[in-house]
Amino acid sequence: MDKTIATVGEAVAEIPDDAQIMIGGFGGSGAPIELIHALIDRFRATGSPKNITVINNNAGNGGIGIAAMIKAGMVGKMICSFPRSSNAEAFNEKYLSGEIALELVPQGTLAERIRAAGAGIPAFYTPSSYGTELANGKPTEEFDGKMYVRERWLKADFALIKGQMGDKVGNLTYRLAGRNFNPLMAMAADKTIAQVSDLVAPGGIDPEQVITPGIFVDMVVQVADPKQEEVLVRTGVIH
């Protein structure tokens, strides 16, 4: 069962218009920049995929990654917890002009909704957002004397994630805090596409040290020397 794909371009070739895509990373840590840029390149060359819904903690920074997707005009909606940042102009402009929709989700609820989707849990209760405007319209209930909000799972058609080591059956590890949303999104998408720095043979990752088991991953593409989003932003790179 060889899940390796030769290039990032081939890995993202099947993502259609209107797809809901989870993109791993928190800020610049663990962001699959090469997969995102391959998708932008495809959009620029073909006009597709367009009207994408992106699920990420943030809404992009500077002129690369998710910010470049937004700037390119291929994103119709963001589902995230923290679109605000020091250089989130791409999102800000489109949002304030009404060209992009926003579903704002508390960060822990976002993580748990994604995990729930991967785990076959259609709904769960959390104390987060109870009594706030983000809970408007959601069912609430008291358990053991405390009030909770019911939240639904959050699924995606595709997940683009970034691992450190990967093998051809899809087992993954992550580098430092680059783990963040990546293992959860791998579970929650119909098709999970992982870029990895090191592609190793099956057995090359100690079974006890696998973070994402291969069952959650559909494609593995090696990007041996991946760009780090924060470094690109700080050096003013534009894609």
Next chain:
Amino acid sequence: MDKTIATVGEAVAEIPDDAQIMIGGFGGSGAPIELIHALIDRFRATGSPKNITVINNNAGNGGIGIAAMIKAGMVGKMICSFPRSSNAEAFNEKYLSGEIALELVPQGTLAERIRAAGAGIPAFYTPSSYGTELANGKPTEEFDGKMYVRERWLKADFALIKGQMGDKVGNLTYRLAGRNFNPLMAMAADKTIAQVSDLVAPGGIDPEQVITPGIFVDMVVQVADPKQEEVLVRTGVIH
């Protein structure tokens, strides 16, 4: 923050009568035999702790571990998914004579209820057990055309678990399939007591390879050469 305890006896010294205790392991894999036996020894010496509720996948085998706890008469109730086994006489006898209560929970629901307790999720929906007698009296609801049962979190006063490596701040790894319920129970108990084979200095476990972060663990006791439950059962050992 040194969480190490010198002996298993000291580690279990504060567990009171009527405590609800999660015990890690699945069958004999990952079962904290030395902690269990220390608890039995205390009960035999002092009559306490008695009327314990034990949460485990099974209900003990042979004459050691949880089976020995049951035989000793210190267990009032089992919460488990599979009390039946080839040599579960200790539980069978007490159950059939009405001396021990049983709450039977589907295995995946048991795992998720424990995880929910650790994650601050008071209730969640699962398809498991819908339409069966194990769902009697539980709320049900339809999501996206499929029926689900609402389940509550499952907490404990104490968790007794078995790790492979541990450091003094409570970070843990597990050996092979001995992981099973151990990391979940560590999250769900007020006090988690871990026995580990190898006690290492903080930093002795690669931060990327920690399975249970120390925040979930209250006491760490080294048992350098732990007994394996299945091996004891097969050799007919009685505690």
Next chain:
Amino acid sequence: MSDLNISEVALSNAQIAWRAAQDIEDGSYVNLGIGFPEMIAKFQPVGRDVTYHTENGVLGFGNAPLEGEEDWDLINAGKKAITLNPGASFFHHADSFAMVRGGHLDLAVLGAYQVAQNGDLANWRVGSKGVPAVGGAMDLVHGAKRVAVVTDHLTKDGKPKLVEACTFPLTGVGCVTRVYTSLAVVDIDGGKFILREKLPAMTLAQLQSVTCAKLHSDGKIGDLVVPEDL
């Protein structure tokens, strides 16, 4: 027809397992229930790459180790010692059942006391006596893309296991998609048993006479043929 000796023509467990194994797809993730279903792995067709999942947190396990070489920390859900294939991984029970409930398995195969024509399965207890035990069965019947059953067509005392409605306590509602019995291969679709294959030695009428619900056909009933030397 009434003098057909079912026990003479019925497939052995190994033959049922062999037949079920033929349908396991290349590249699939499979959970085989404790006991009889576990036998299916032995008959996995050559050239198909299958990854086996076990509820207690192992993906990609292989054959049993040689006797005396068991490591009892490395077991499957049936508490039998296993070995690992390259690319295996360990994970905790919540992640393991996330794989199950979350729809990540391609196939789960279980045993059965009864299967109803609407896909209801009863396989965990037959009465109120004794010590009840459920394990992972109630989870495994949900989430896998296909949920199959391997079973004798009749109970040991000759009662049909394929029924209009289960009388034993249910494991899951409307969950089974295919049944491999000692006499037939039957799909469940739209609340009906659809007969796919039957033993050549039996007529449809004979098979129907030992089945407690209507066997439907969409016109293509194949022969259930398996190796004789199993």
Next chain:
Amino acid sequence: MSDLNISEVALSNAQIAWRAAQDIEDGSYVNLGIGFPEMIAKFQPVGRDVTYHTENGVLGFGNAPLEGEEDWDLINAGKKAITLNPGASFFHHADSFAMVRGGHLDLAVLGAYQVAQNGDLANWRVGSKGVPAVGGAMDLVHGAKRVAVVTDHLTKDGKPKLVEACTFPLTGVGCVTRVYTSLAVVDIDGGKFILREKLPAMTLAQLQSVTCAKLHSDGKIGDLVVPEDL
């Protein structure tokens, strides 16, 4: 009394952070919100062993690295580069918020636009304009054993932040247990502000005049004294 110049006596952010730091217990697990609350770590009293949690999946992080030595895969929730202390660990976002919601943190400290006498907190947006962003604040106010706030006592345009009921959109209901302001230390208990410490330079009446809800006392109001050179 009306001619007291609040800005002359009010504590600096560093002094508020110092005061909050004195209450961090030895052996505790602490999450410090992005921005002002992060400053508290700098004043952690000597001899107290504190483990810091950040929402993006790190436990046991240490100081910022030297400039030029940042590894931008190793950041905190504020996207600042961090280092690791011995015994640190990484985990994914669901496990990270399990620590938060599950009651495993001893203390979370956040900033505030307003805090109400019943413990309601408003700290994520002040109106309907601009781009809203919530991050982890709505999770952090639940689960930690103590949820504290550090804040100026007044807004920049002189409005009290301690109020009877929040007028800004809420972050959480009844969640704050203690407030460290530039003028006082106030506990929240039973739907009331209980004054614990106030600046010696102010009378209770002066403090009450810049607080939009009744300050109660159980009789022991201490002096809020902090190092002057911060």
